Amino acid sequence: MTAPGSTTRTARERARAELTREIKEEARRQLAAHGAQGLSLRAVARELGMVSSALYRYFPSRDDLLTALIIDAYDALGQAAELASAGPPSSDIRGRWRATCHALRTWAAANPHEYALIYGSPVPGYRAPQATVAPATRAVRVLGGLLADALPEVPDVSGSQPCDPPPELAEQSLLVADAIAPGVPPAMIARALIAWTQLFGMISFELFGQFVGSVDPADSFFGYAVERMADYIGLPAGDAA
Amino acid sequence: MTAPGSTTRTARERARAELTREIKEEARRQLAAHGAQGLSLRAVARELGMVSSALYRYFPSRDDLLTALIIDAYDALGQAAELASAGPPSSDIRGRWRATCHALRTWAAANPHEYALIYGSPVPGYRAPQATVAPATRAVRVLGGLLADALPEVPDVSGSQPCDPPPELAEQSLLVADAIAPGVPPAMIARALIAWTQLFGMISFELFGQFVGSVDPADSFFGYAVERMADYIGLPAGDAA
DNA sequence: TGTACATCAGTGAACGCGCGTTCACTGATGTAC
DNA sequence: TGTACATCAGTGAACGCGCGTTCACTGATGTAC
Numbered sequence: 001m002t003a004p005g006s007t008t009r010t011a012r013e014r015a016r017a018e019l020t021r022e023i024k025e026e027a028r029r030q031l032a033a034h035g036a037q038g039l040s041l042r043a044v045a046r047e048l049g050m051v052s053s054a055l056y057r058y059f060p061s062r063d064d065l066l067t068a069l070i071i072d073a074y075d076a077l078g079q080a081a082e083l084a085s086a087g088p089p090s091s092d093i094r095g096r097w098r099a100t101c102h103a104l105r106t107w108a109a110a111n112p113h114e115y116a117l118i119y120g121s122p123v124p125g126y127r128a129p130q131a132t133v134a135p136a137t138r139a140v141r142v143l144g145g146l147l148a149d150a151l152p153e154v155p156d157v158s159g160s161q162p163c164d165p166p167p168e169l170a171e172q173s174l175l176v177a178d179a180i181a182p183g184v185p186p187a188m189i190a191r192a193l194i195a196w197t198q199l200f201g202m203i204s205f206e207l208f209g210q211f212v213g214s215v216d217p218a219d220s221f222f223g224y225a226v227e228r229m230a231d232y233i234g235l236p237a238g239d240a241a
Numbered sequence: 242m243t244a245p246g247s248t249t250r251t252a253r254e255r256a257r258a259e260l261t262r263e264i265k266e267e268a269r270r271q272l273a274a275h276g277a278q279g280l281s282l283r284a285v286a287r288e289l290g291m292v293s294s295a296l297y298r299y300f301p302s303r304d305d306l307l308t309a310l311i312i313d314a315y316d317a318l319g320q321a322a323e324l325a326s327a328g329p330p331s332s333d334i335r336g337r338w339r340a341t342c343h344a345l346r347t348w349a350a351a352n353p354h355e356y357a358l359i360y361g362s363p364v365p366g367y368r369a370p371q372a373t374v375a376p377a378t379r380a381v382r383v384l385g386g387l388l389a390d391a392l393p394e395v396p397d398v399s400g401s402q403p404c405d406p407p408p409e410l411a412e413q414s415l416l417v418a419d420a421i422a423p424g425v426p427p428a429m430i431a432r433a434l435i436a437w438t439q440l441f442g443m444i445s446f447e448l449f450g451q452f453v454g455s456v457d458p459a460d461s462f463f464g465y466a467v468e469r470m471a472d473y474i475g476l477p478a479g480d481a482a
Numbered sequence: 483t484g485t486a487c488a489t490c491a492g493t494g495a496a497c498g499c500g501c502g503t504t505c506a507c508t509g510a511t512g513t514a515c
Numbered sequence: 516t517g518t519a520c521a522t523c524a525g526t527g528a529a530c531g532c533g534c535g536t537t538c539a540c541t542g543a544t545g546t547a548c
Contacts, residue, residue: 012511012523019524035365037278042501053503054525062502120362122449124276133454163469168461176455193456194466198435200451201442208363210441213374214417215434220409225435228404232473253490253544260491283534294536295492303535489545500534505527512522 020058022048024072027065032113036123039066063126070128071135073114078138080107085142093150094235100142101199101226108203115207119200137180140196144180146235147192151183153236165190188234195229261299263289265313268306273354277364280307304367311369312376314355319379321348326383334391335476341383342440342467349444356448360441378421381437385421387476388433392424394477406431429475436470 009017026044034040041062045052059065084103088095108115117123118136164187165173173186173193181189202225205211206218215221250258267285275281282303286293300306325344329336349356358364359377405428406414414427414434422430443466446452447459456462 010512016524033365035278035362037276038365040501041503051526052501053505053527056503057524116362119445119449119451121276121357124274124279128450136451163472165465166461169456169465172456172462179455190462190465191469193462194439194469197442197446197466198439199442201438201440201445204360204442204445205438208360209369210360214420215410215413220407221413221431221434224406224410224431225438228432228435231404251545257491281534282536292493293534294494294538297536298491485548487546487548489543491541491543493540493542495538495540497537498535501532502530504530507526507528508524509526510522510524513520515518515520 016058023055023058023065024068027069028114031069031117035113036066036117036126039069041065066123066126067129067132069114070117070132073111073118074132074135074138076111076114077104077107077118078135078142080104081139081142085146090149091153093146093153094230094237096146096149097143097230097233097235098226100146102222104139104199105203105206105222108207112207115203119204120208141180143192143196144177144184147181147184147188147233150235154188154234161187163187191233195233198225198229257299264296264299264306265309268310269355272310272358276354277307277358277367280310282306307364307367308370308373310355311358311373314352314359315373315376315379317352317355318345318348318359319376319383321345322380322383326387331390332394334387334394335471335478337387337390338384338471338474338476339467341387343463345380345440346444346447346463349448353448356444360445361449382421384433384437385418385425388422388425388429388474391476395429395475402428404428432474436474439466439470 023044026047027039029047030039030043039062041055041059042052044065045055055065059068080103081100084099085096087099090096108119164170169190170186173189176193177184177186177189181192184192202218202222206216206222211218211221264285267288268280270288271280271284280303282296282300283293285306286296296306300309321344322341325340326337328340331337349360405411410431411427414430417434418425418427418430422433425433443459443463447457447463452459452462
């Protein structure tokens, strides 16, 4: 009888955890080769030297396996962003933004099919369950934290400005701020949303082949856009630059 | 014997053209229901009351049918952009930009699966043939034309600026300008590329469900971003605003 | 205008393949006494 | 420490389905003389 709560579980439990991991690994390889719709339980089982029905001991259905892959992908991308943002000194807001953007692009380039799974076209017939919602916000929370940290450093412009967001957007921005960037004013949230969509638009264009024949390779353009968006959001230049 | 070159071709030719159209229409419906990978020749034939092998008289393979749909989608999107840009007076650059952006979004919302086909994740195992390249540039050419028309109206800032694009990007921008926006300086091309990726990033986020729970509905945000990007590119405010 | 031939659209059967999921089962691992 | 029982992983066969593509064919449409 092992101690309760011990990290060394029974052999059965360890074997189960390991096989679950191996199934997801093989499924990710399938994903890369044939896309989300081409993900086949039978093929995964075959590759693992198992009989296809055995997989049902680990995932109740194909869609549940897909859900697990989606959650893993959001988590991996989110973690990459978190690590990158934690690299520079906390006060170097622009450095943290830069590092985060480049980490997102690097992760996407290294895991194009997992990126496509979460930021590409939705898989027809698949409805993402509630469990994917929280991991999906992990990356954007990094941006939120960064904005919140930038607050003391940005010039406090009270009163209405030209280019202030319209009422509906201001309202939505307030809710976004409440959720991921406490205290950040709607105008800054709105600018950050523009930068965020620009960032992912750029990554998707690069990965999905829209830049072929124009800004290809996209390194220079990417670096340039990241700086311009930092300017636009109003992030302080930081110590390093 | 009908006159050569007459628009009224033989019955056979007319029937062929009509069936080709019907096949593509039905295929588009399949696309909407099951995605690009779920597009099935057999299902299309079934719906049309034909036997599946009959389709091979019209398209040599499934991939060729997919290619036809892709080309049609690029053309439809490009045409929507062209029509929108031709709406306002030619000198109202900002109005044309605004109309073009909204037309792209409207087309995408009305044809989400065709949009996903061309701007979403690539279809695994499918390689787009050369024939898709030209139609693919049709939409962005509208932006190019708009920039070229704006040239006389933007302040001529010679000499190097802060925020000028780095050498590699400047070079690529020159090539882009040569192809779609003659005479437009690299700095403006670079800004337009940022705006263009922001625009498609925003449309994709909205269509693919990334805005659910934040800027949803996205109308207000979309309109706001379009204006801010117009500012950023440096488009003149126009007569209407 | 009429006939002989060529072209083409569509049929139906077949090939060879893959899929997700269920179910009754065997045998190993874990647990309670 | 040893035994009886419960839990669980994995098997293998089966169900019912779908797919792209080929091929020899029938019969209608078009064309040349």
